[in-house]
Amino acid sequence: TEKETIATKFQRLKRDPSIVNQQVAIEHLNSLDERLNIIIVSSDERGHYLDFEQIHWKVQIHFAQLEHIMEILNKKQGNLAQTEQLFQEYKRKIHDEKIIATIEGLLPELT
Secondary structure, three states: OHHHHHHHHHHHHHHOHHHHHHHHHHHHHHHHHHHHHHHHHHOOHHHHHHHHHHHHHHHHHHHHHHHHHHHHHHHOOOOHHHHHHHHHHHHHHHHHOOHHHHHHHHHHHHO
């Protein structure tokens, strides 16, 4: 009968390790995601994590700017006055925002 056919297919699916393992993996990931969210939201570490992310993005922005300036310098090789001006501008920007002191201040926490 049709019910027996459906029951047989269902039993075969239930015993298929690839399907069972996939479902277990999905449930495990969902559970892990929920637990991590609870830990991040309720923990004191959340503040430290957000501070770190903020500093990380500031550093990334400076590196992106440095890379851009290096590209400009490579295109304008030979014009020493302009190269010096760009270098001084970037050096001033780094020191104005005290990024070096910020990175050095983080080193003890990162090692």
